[in-house]
Amino acid sequence: MRTSSEEDYLKAIYALSNNSDGASTNALANHLNMKASSITDMLKKLSDKGWVHYEKYKGASLNIDGKAIALNIVRKHRLWETFLVNKLNFKWDEVHEIAEQLEHIKSNELVDRLDDFLGNPTFDPHGDPIPNKDHEITDSRKRSYLSEVKINREVIIIGVKDSSAQLLQYLEKENMVLGKHISVLEIHDFDKSLRIAINGKELNISERVAQNVLVQIN
Amino acid sequence: MRTSSEEDYLKAIYALSNNSDGASTNALANHLNMKASSITDMLKKLSDKGWVHYEKYKGASLNIDGKAIALNIVRKHRLWETFLVNKLNFKWDEVHEIAEQLEHIKSNELVDRLDDFLGNPTFDPHGDPIPNKDHEITDSRKRSYLSEVKINREVIIIGVKDSSAQLLQYLEKENMVLGKHISVLEIHDFDKSLRIAINGKELNISERVAQNVLVQIN
């Protein structure tokens, strides 16, 4: 048996394990809005359960079982988000909180049927890849942040780095949604802000925004 | 704020409050598979929160706020069951457990959109009425248990008293599903078992089964 809380910790460790080094206590505390001491407690428990490799003062990383659980939660989160947007007409900035709850519903049958009902989607409403039944993520697209794209190279918006409601609403307003084609026309020396071409128009965006938009390089 | 546990208690009190008298401690303990002492603890808390009227040794009943919460949970439970059966092709005996979890997802927007997505259904897969947004149940059908129907009176199956998987699977196998027309041909003196006409055939069922099948009398 597994609690929702344990699942959220495993998901957080997965999210914060970038290269191959794990996640630090403080990074987890920050990510989960908790105190560091609570993290230490839980890491010990997760280690006892055999889901996490934990050494004092050296942070935590997922072992095989833990990673499978984390990816299963991520899969459920992204499938539910897809359901909420595609079937219930929620906007992409409204679904995270609800999926945060739905991801903990226990029923393998439910996940698989939901997956089929949605047409086995490969990406969620924020462009994040959805792991398959075997917890595998396949995303072969060449990706880059918009802030790092060369001048006059046409790229396609495929995701966001941070999916906070603020950013998503801003992008929505400027019609910078998934699938749109963009060219960077100019990068201003002064503040690194970008002038881009999109939807047949021109538009200025800040470096900060560009750093949070993921694009596919053809 | 409200916990899932509190919600389950309120729902149980609602389910066990038949006429106007509330639910007893032991009845609740039995219904929720808990010990009586746990019930007493929670009834005090729910009373403090103003959702339940509780007097020592006299059981508990819902007050206005408590009833609204209970009906909201029932609404969500039945809408999710409808979703699982109508959209994800679950069988009617497979959905209760999952709905027991889904009913606690917090988002008014979600419930309303789900309701619309399902076409504002009025009954769930077991024939139970679904409360509307204002927590009102309207079910004007004349109902009776099949065990009390007079000989040769044609009735329609509209629900079950107990929706355990065992009963549901039995009914499924005999094709005694919602909407079917039935006539009671004979009641055997010996064991009160019934001979009924259904689907153009004749069939014997026990008194026990008949006591758990709800029918509409035209």
Add this chain to the structure above:
DNA sequence: AAAATTATTTAGTTTTGCCTAAATATAAGT
């Protein structure tokens, strides 16, 4: 009406998941 049975409450305990405050380890600055 008294005794026996059943229902309910009280008292005390456990586990989970969080917290604060204090202690200690690690990393950074001079």
Add this chain to the structure above:
DNA sequence: ACTTATATTTAGGCAAAACTAAATAATTTT
């Protein structure tokens, strides 16, 4: 290298939601 700052752990505590065992109230039987 020594001092300061930051990160992490330890110790102790708290609230929620369950439990067991014992006490008491209510109901039923004789």
